Amino acid sequence: MNGTLTGDDVGKTVVDAAGKELGIVAKVDGNRAAVDPNPSVAEHVFASLGIEGEDEEDYVVTESMLESVDDEIVLQGTL
Structure with missing residues (x-):
């Protein structure tokens, strides 16, 4: 099962x-999301307000990697 990414997932x-x-x-762009592995307090606040941002430490997750999207986003497999 794959999920669909939207701006509401920030x-x-x-x-x-x-x-x-x-x-x-941190940011959703089409079928990909930028994921911040070490968000600061400020980045948490911005994200909770729906303000998107992407920086060099973020990694990309695509919809094909998703198991489900609900209150949290679950990826297929483990890292």
Whole structure:
């Protein structure tokens, strides 16, 4: 099962299939999300307000990597 990414996913926690927290969604662009693995307090606040941002430490997650999208985003497999 794959999920669909939307701008509403900014700020959601991203976890692997085992439940290990991998970061938060910093930005959604089409079918990809930039995930911040070490968000600062300010980045958490911006994300909770729906303000997107992307920086050099973020990594990309695509919809084909998703297991589900709900209150958190679950990736297929573990890292």
